Amino acid sequence: MGEQHLVTIKDISRRLKISVSTVSRALRGGTEIKKETRELVRQVAAELNYQPNSIALSLKEKRTKVIGVIVPEIANNFCSSTIAGIEEIAYSRGYYVTIFQSHERYGREVTNTQLLTARRVDGVIISVSNETNRYDHLLNLIQKDIPLVMFDRVCSEINTHKVVVNDYAAAFNATEHLIKQGHTDIAHITIADFLSITQNRKKGYEDALKKYKIPAGKRRTVHCSFDAKEMDRAIRAIFNSPNRPTAILASVERIAIACLTVLKEMNLSIPEDVAIIGFSDNPLNNILKPSLSCIRQPTYEIGKKSAELLIDLIEQKGAGKKFHTVQLDTVMDIMESSVFERKN
Amino acid sequence: MGEQHLVTIKDISRRLKISVSTVSRALRGGTEIKKETRELVRQVAAELNYQPNSIALSLKEKRTKVIGVIVPEIANNFCSSTIAGIEEIAYSRGYYVTIFQSHERYGREVTNTQLLTARRVDGVIISVSNETNRYDHLLNLIQKDIPLVMFDRVCSEINTHKVVVNDYAAAFNATEHLIKQGHTDIAHITIADFLSITQNRKKGYEDALKKYKIPAGKRRTVHCSFDAKEMDRAIRAIFNSPNRPTAILASVERIAIACLTVLKEMNLSIPEDVAIIGFSDNPLNNILKPSLSCIRQPTYEIGKKSAELLIDLIEQKGAGKKFHTVQLDTVMDIMESSVFERKN
DNA sequence: TTGTAAGCGTTATCAG
DNA sequence: CTGATAACGCTTACAA
Numbered sequence: 001m002g003e004q005h006l007v008t009i010k011d012i013s014r015r016l017k018i019s020v021s022t023v024s025r026a027l028r029g030g031t032e033i034k035k036e037t038r039e040l041v042r043q044v045a046a047e048l049n050y051q052p053n054s055i056a057l058s059l060k061e062k063r064t065k066v067i068g069v070i071v072p073e074i075a076n077n078f079c080s081s082t083i084a085g086i087e088e089i090a091y092s093r094g095y096y097v098t099i100f101q102s103h104e105r106y107g108r109e110v111t112n113t114q115l116l117t118a119r120r121v122d123g124v125i126i127s128v129s130n131e132t133n134r135y136d137h138l139l140n141l142i143q144k145d146i147p148l149v150m151f152d153r154v155c156s157e158i159n160t161h162k163v164v165v166n167d168y169a170a171a172f173n174a175t176e177h178l179i180k181q182g183h184t185d186i187a188h189i190t191i192a193d194f195l196s197i198t199q200n201r202k203k204g205y206e207d208a209l210k211k212y213k214i215p216a217g218k219r220r221t222v223h224c225s226f227d228a229k230e231m232d233r234a235i236r237a238i239f240n241s242p243n244r245p246t247a248i249l250a251s252v253e254r255i256a257i258a259c260l261t262v263l264k265e266m267n268l269s270i271p272e273d274v275a276i277i278g279f280s281d282n283p284l285n286n287i288l289k290p291s292l293s294c295i296r297q298p299t300y301e302i303g304k305k306s307a308e309l310l311i312d313l314i315e316q317k318g319a320g321k322k323f324h325t326v327q328l329d330t331v332m333d334i335m336e337s338s339v340f341e342r343k344n
Numbered sequence: 345m346g347e348q349h350l351v352t353i354k355d356i357s358r359r360l361k362i363s364v365s366t367v368s369r370a371l372r373g374g375t376e377i378k379k380e381t382r383e384l385v386r387q388v389a390a391e392l393n394y395q396p397n398s399i400a401l402s403l404k405e406k407r408t409k410v411i412g413v414i415v416p417e418i419a420n421n422f423c424s425s426t427i428a429g430i431e432e433i434a435y436s437r438g439y440y441v442t443i444f445q446s447h448e449r450y451g452r453e454v455t456n457t458q459l460l461t462a463r464r465v466d467g468v469i470i471s472v473s474n475e476t477n478r479y480d481h482l483l484n485l486i487q488k489d490i491p492l493v494m495f496d497r498v499c500s501e502i503n504t505h506k507v508v509v510n511d512y513a514a515a516f517n518a519t520e521h522l523i524k525q526g527h528t529d530i531a532h533i534t535i536a537d538f539l540s541i542t543q544n545r546k547k548g549y550e551d552a553l554k555k556y557k558i559p560a561g562k563r564r565t566v567h568c569s570f571d572a573k574e575m576d577r578a579i580r581a582i583f584n585s586p587n588r589p590t591a592i593l594a595s596v597e598r599i600a601i602a603c604l605t606v607l608k609e610m611n612l613s614i615p616e617d618v619a620i621i622g623f624s625d626n627p628l629n630n631i632l633k634p635s636l637s638c639i640r641q642p643t644y645e646i647g648k649k650s651a652e653l654l655i656d657l658i659e660q661k662g663a664g665k666k667f668h669t670v671q672l673d674t675v676m677d678i679m680e681s682s683v684f685e686r687k688n
Numbered sequence: 689t690t691g692t693a694a695g696c697g698t699t700a701t702c703a704g
Numbered sequence: 705c706t707g708a709t710a711a712c713g714c715t716t717a718c719a720a
Contacts, residue, residue: 080424
């Protein structure tokens with residue numbers, strides 16, 4: 001049982017007593033072959049359930065039709081949805097996707113890029129680990145002429161296509177939405193200031209307030225640690241302060257959830273007492289509505305766009321490369337009813 | 345810019361004016377080589393940043409060190425966590441993981457298995473689409489001597505290693521937990537009866553009730569459609585009935601969430617009026633506590649176990665194959681406080 | 689200790 | 705129209 005050896009072009013040639021080159025031609029080739037021969041070959045091929053060996057092809061053609069993807073963690077909705085998008089496009093264009101996790105470790109990311117080049121992947125899509133602040137491994141890829149696309153966590157040090165989310169617009173629109181609903185006291189709770197996403201979101205928040213001439217005194221951004229306890233304390237402080245905001249723009253899902261929890265504990269109702277809009281990618285967050293309005297990242301689109309850019313890059317390798325950064329828009333999942341509408 | 349051609353063993357041999365076989369030996373080989381030569385070769389290899397071409401190796405050794413994974417949807421927490429586990433083990437044992445989605449389509453699943461064999465993957469891990477009721481494509485793999493492991497959605501028609509969750513025990517334990525908390529009126533809401541998970545969970549539920557001698561009249565399993573509206577109606581009917589149960593065992597996450605929603609609308613408090621335990625894999629479900637106690641599937645372990653079994657299979661290919669089904673236990677995430685404790 | 693040559697499965701080139 | 709041959713990068717008998 002078991003065929004022991006997968007059928008090759010050679011088997012067909014032996015069976016038909018013709019040369020392998022004829023078989024090869026019959027299978028792919030153009031016109032330079034007698035119709036009957038071709039038919040015969042195809043028939044036998046089908047019969048034997050022949051499948052071309054893509055490894056051999058890869059060796060010959062010096063391309064693998066494989067795209068390598070490096071992400072921090074697959075089991076993270078953002079990453080997995082993005083990969084789904086990548087896979088979708090790759091599949092439709094005849095490419096395969098190989099996945100690697102960096103587990104947020106720089107070292108592992110480096111190893112992964114090495115494995116990828118050893119595998120001779122045709123291109124790489126990466127979202128770097130949060131430990132990564134050196135980029136030699138990526139430069140290495142580029143130097144080896146392996147096309148690279150970065151998404152989400154990108155860096156200015158590398159010159160290549162990048163796909164990111166328009167954080168500025170997302171924060172701006174969310175804040176504007178709150179203002180239009182009558183809020184004038186909106187706090188922005190966010191994480192470490194040095195991250196680009198933090199800065200962009202903050203800028204969007206501030207610009208919206210400025211546009212609507214909200215006094216600078218009511219413009220408050222609170223940076224808090226990603227550590228659960230510290231985050232909790234910071235949030236508690238905000239809600240306990242005498243001038244409690246009527247709305248919150250939460251910069252990351254975890255903050256949004258923490259706000260929900262704290263407010264519940266304080267017996268404040270959401271959104272009647274405090275409205276919350278938070279960045280959140282979890283499909284389950286639907287069930288939180290109307291407590292929480294969410295800013296969803298277009299993860300699937302990020303994946304699709306990244307794959308498209310990469311494959312284009314792969315297929316016109318020689319061409320003059322102009323790299324650009326694509327900004328995709330977020331989607332706001334607004335709860336049906338809002339504070340002020342309700343009070344009417 | 346760009347090296348044009350990745351450095352090969354040949355480049356090293358030319359550089360050193362020795363034969364390729366010597367280089368090869370220096371790089372892998374045992375003792376049959378002069379120390380100095382080896383050092384020299386290694387040095388040059390490092391200098392040129394040589395990386396063995398795994399495509400060539402694959403062709404020669406007739407193995408790719410690639411594991412193919414087919415899942416319905418990557419962007420599904422169950423699948424992506426499982427893949428994470430697979431990747432983890434694969435990585436540690438020198439394998440790569442290539443991902444395919446079936447999008448719950450039988451046709452696409454078949455195509456995927458074909459692509460996988462064309463790629464000459466060393467083995468395949470699959471969770472079949474819910475459309476899949478023919479298994480020729482899987483038999484085909486086995487016939488081609490490509491090891492196969494199934495997880496979660498398995499089928500009896502295929503004889504191979506399988507990794508599933510112990511649904512029976514999960515349902516039994518959850519039900520027992522509710523009983524120990526004083527509930528005697530527990531309803532089981534579940535989906536289509538023909539699925540194996542449904543049957544196993546139902547059996548677990550029933551056996552727990554029997555063990556504690558709950559009268560048969562209070563043993564009620566309601567099957568409802570997976571369609572949102574119909575599900576909603578079925579659930580509403582249960583809670584509106586004069587003999588409303590005091591606890592619910594929800595067979596799938598969607599049902600659990602639907603219960604939460606309906607109960608909220610009816611102004612019934614959870615878990616004071618009705619306690620709910622539901623199967624749910626979403627990491628976000630933590631925020632639902634204490635409303636919902638969850639039965640979590642050990643997704644990561646499923647992936648790890650599947651990969652281990654597969655790689656073992658790959659590496660002792662000839663050996664006598666005894667296939668078995670591994671049942672992994674679920675984890676109950678019980679809310680801290682429960683109905684009856686609270687009422688005290 | 690080192691080199692030569694064959695072979696893994698294909699395709700392309702060049703003769704016939 | 706068809707067949708022999710080289711080549712892709714590497715390993716491994718077998719010779720030297």
